[in-house]
Amino acid sequence: MDRLIYTALAGATHTLSQQATVSHNLANATTTGYRAEANAFRAVPIFGDGLPTRAFVVDSTTGADFTPGPIQQTSRDLDVAIKGSGWITVQLENGDEAYTRHGSLQMSPSGILQTHNGMNVKGDVGIISIPPENRITIARDGTVSAVPTVSSPNTVAVMGRIKLVNPPEDQLIKGSDGLFRLKGGGEATADANVTLIDGALEGSNVNLVHEMVSMISLARQFDMQMKILESAERNSQQASEIMVLRG
Structure with a gap:
């Protein structure tokens, strides 16, 4: 259960980081000479007892898009x-x-x-x-x-x-x-x-369409991770109720 919570929490935290980057790019869509920022993440297996069946999300690189602007x-x-x-x-x-x-x-x-x-x-x-x-x-x-x-x-x-x-x-x-x-x-x-x-x-090299699509996609990812946390909470409550009944 703890692994499920930490996995979903790591994903939600980095999704918020990506949303902040996308928001920053959108705010600078008209800034002269601006280079759009980009986040890159990678999955790292969780090692411990049993098989590494889950993974954390960690920062890999933070870079910029060097495509020339108009x-x-x-x-x-x-x-x-x-x-x-x-x-x-x-x-x-x-x-x-x-x-x-x-x-x-x-x-x-x-x-x-x-x-x-x-x-x-x-x-x-x-x-x-x-x-x-x-x-x-x-x-x-x-x-x-x-x-x-x-x-x-x-x-x-x-x-x-x-x-x-x-x-x-x-x-x-x-x-x-x-x-x-x-x-x-x-x-x-x-x-x-x-x-x-x-x-x-x-001009700025920010692609407005791409950034808006990314913002929508990230919002859906965050909602999914929140649902995983809600599911973990329900499972924990149900497990507690079963233990009480058996006690």
Whole structure:
């Protein structure tokens, strides 16, 4: 009886975990550059007295779907989307690197090129700083140029080049902040083959139909596991009644 309860409880607990992941994906269906999360579980036999006729459910891996999202044209100078695979490198507050596909960039009050949420965009040789009264252009290879708006507009100065990387997907892990990092830590090597699309953003790769079907399926699984627990409770009550009668 105890095995039945623990087996159903393990399944119900991990079903709730999957539902939380699906809910998170649905909430980010319109988030720029978002990569859908995925849970993977595996069955482990319960060993003990007798044959291993039951199994627990345990976490196997938690990963992300790296399928590219749709490209949306915005015509904004500081919007960039990565063509194909690759990542934009950002610098965290502690100096470490992280990687994102969210290409909605901005200028800080001090002239530093940043992401939409205020993280510094990392260049090949450090952060990229732009002097005031300049218009920014970003080339396909990530080169950031400044064009004066108050003097001769034919004067173009290269301010740096965005560090674009493309590490193997199996070496990346997604953090709670939505950014990706190398599993073993460290920094990825810049990849000259990664290119950008200027004046565009990449949409979320969440498949709404798939996620809604998953949510319905998980709800049914949870109901089934709850029924197993109810059945175990009834069996326990009936067994107690029989013992009382025999006593």
